[in-house]
Amino acid sequence: MASGAEITSQEYIKHHLQNLTVGEGFWAVHIDTLGWSIFLGIVFLYIFRSVAKKANTGVPGKLQCAVEMVVEFVDDSVKSTFHGKNPVIAPLALTIFVWVLLMNAMDWVPVDLIPRIFELFGVHYMKAVPTTDPNMTFALALGVFFLIIYYSIKVKGVSGFIKELTTQPFGHWSLYPVNFVLEMVTLLARPLSLALRLFGNLYAGELIFLLIATIGLFQLPVHFLWAAFHLLVIPLQAFIFMMLTILYLSLAHEDH
Amino acid sequence: MNLNMTLVGELIAFIVFVIFCMKFVWPPLIGAIEARQATIADGLAASDRAAKELELAQEKATAQLKEAKAQAAEIIEAAKKREVLLVEEAAVKAQAEKEKILAAGHAEIETERNQAKEELRQQVAVLAVAGAEKILERSIDAAAHSDILDKLVAEL
Numbered sequence: 305m306a307s308g309a310e311i312t313s314q315e316y317i318k319h320h321l322q323n324l325t326v327g328e329g330f331w332a333v334h335i336d337t338l339g340w341s342i343f344l345g346i347v348f349l350y351i352f353r354s355v356a357k358k359a360n361t362g363v364p365g366k367l368q369c370a371v372e373m374v375v376e377f378v379d380d381s382v383k384s385t386f387h388g389k390n391p392v393i394a395p396l397a398l399t400i401f402v403w404v405l406l407m408n409a410m411d412w413v414p415v416d417l418i419p420r421i422f423e424l425f426g427v428h429y430m431k432a433v434p435t436t437d438p439n440m441t442f443a444l445a446l447g448v449f450f451l452i453i454y455y456s457i458k459v460k461g462v463s464g465f466i467k468e469l470t471t472q473p474f475g476h477w478s479l480y481p482v483n484f485v486l487e488m489v490t491l492l493a494r495p496l497s498l499a500l501r502l503f504g505n506l507y508a509g510e511l512i513f514l515l516i517a518t519i520g521l522f523q524l525p526v527h528f529l530w531a532a533f534h535l536l537v538i539p540l541q542a543f544i545f546m547m548l549t550i551l552y553l554s555l556a557h558e559d560h
Numbered sequence: 561m562n563l564n565m566t567l568v569g570e571l572i573a574f575i576v577f578v579i580f581c582m583k584f585v586w587p588p589l590i591g592a593i594e595a596r597q598a599t600i601a602d603g604l605a606a607s608d609r610a611a612k613e614l615e616l617a618q619e620k621a622t623a624q625l626k627e628a629k630a631q632a633a634e635i636i637e638a639a640k641k642r643e644v645l646l647v648e649e650a651a652v653k654a655q656a657e658k659e660k661i662l663a664a665g666h667a668e669i670e671t672e673r674n675q676a677k678e679e680l681r682q683q684v685a686v687l688a689v690a691g692a693e694k695i696l697e698r699s700i701d702a703a704a705h706s707d708i709l710d711k712l713v714a715e716l
Binding site: 323327329330331332333334337338349352353355357359362364368369376379391394396398403437439442444497512 | 566571
């Protein structure tokens, strides 16, 4: 590449990491993240709902088989970790798994395809992988975090929850503040790690795709290799997010 | 890392999706799966039961066959015994018949012998008379000397 291309490739990457934004500062809204995630969420719910409506207990069709495989996989994961009775956790886990999987799967779409198409219609910024936006991952993690707090208080009561935060791991009353600090770190680390893990993995993956896109002719085999590697990363990250959600919620249900 | 209102929007979307999934997607799907699992489990149990029943029926059939065979053998045995009995009876009857025939034969022979004896006597009497006639070279009145002749015949 020529010397001027250095700047162009930098600009290229920067351009691709820019969200389509409306508004300023905190009130800004990333239209692309919101649009793609909601679109994918609706795709997920539409497919699953249409199967659920026609669900028969006899011999299932092919689509029903596929959907039921996912449902059963999630159900098994939930049952292996969470032993109580809770009507929310399994659907929550299913939603997280499939939704995150679909959003991650947008990473497989060639990095320039969707932005180019939108450029034809005069839209200059388009980030098609919602999970490379921390807003997305933090929203999911915060949703899970609220549920952790909610179920901790529901199962153990306010006093039980406070007791759990203060009386462990050190039993002496003078160490309660220390306990509280430690437990708060543990508690807050959960949503933070959930959100950052997903965001970090997908953002890095996307960034490498963009870097590969700048190397010229050899990018095709390299793109292919990186996409093949993402065959592992994309479902794994969705699975980890789901599994940790189930784990955290089952911990919230445990009474000491 | 610029967090902004997108997060709130996504959080709302997340909550709506989860609630929708919880209300309209999860229950029918898991219900269908569990119902099918129950059906399959029932079917398997039924087939197990059928296999066991088949085994029982086979055992029963075998037992019945054995019993039938035993009965047949018993019947054959009885028939054989009866056969022996009949043969013995027949032999006894035949023996009796034989004895009867023999006795009748003996009786007939006896009668015939007696008859022959009688005839002989008669002829001897005639011969004796003839002999005497020759010896005396004169005719003897058979009627006058019949008492002597009768005595002679009785002595023979």
